[in-house]
Amino acid sequence: MMDKDRIEKAVREILIGIGENPDREGLLETPRRVAEMYEEIFEGLHKNPLDDVKKFHEDHDNGMIIVKDIPLYSMCEHHLLPFTGVAHIVYIPNGGEVLGLSKLARIVDTVSKKPQLQERLGNEIADVILEAVDSKGVAVVIEAEHLCMTMRGIRKPGSRTITTALRGVMKTDSQTRMEALSLINGRVL
16 A cells, blocks of 8 residues: 655655755645645555446447546656546447446546556556456547646647547447547537
8 A cells, every 4th residue: 555654755855855945834744745645646556446347237239338528637657747638438338238337437537546648548448348348349538638748848738638549349340430439529420
């Protein structure tokens, strides 16, 4: 689990390293606050996303199931700065097994809460869904803004990165893929 004492000591050293006084009134509790925050925002390191999955059996032959605009918050592993955005998930059930809709959001939350790359995040979400239910296909589209690009370095606020992770028929069947992407974009074919 998290070693909050070690995090507090490291934050104190960072404050000293940047030329701050960690003993001044406004910073006295900062190391503890950061340690508590890290415990929360990195809880996905110690949690299996499949633990939150709940499956249901549906006798009908379902088409695509889409949950759009799932908010996500993660930390770029290169700079430990946040990236935020939304995930769109499309999957096609196989054999009548469907996931509880809220469980898709829980999967996004759990996989997001660790040092992450956006590309890996989408792939991990798609793989968890495939493992949870034997779906015919999965598509995960993530749109996010990275603070490592907006507040430092190139400094291009408002720029968004879009990534896709495709599995099964979403990858092999261009018509199915196009239908899924059209529905994500709000257009019905």
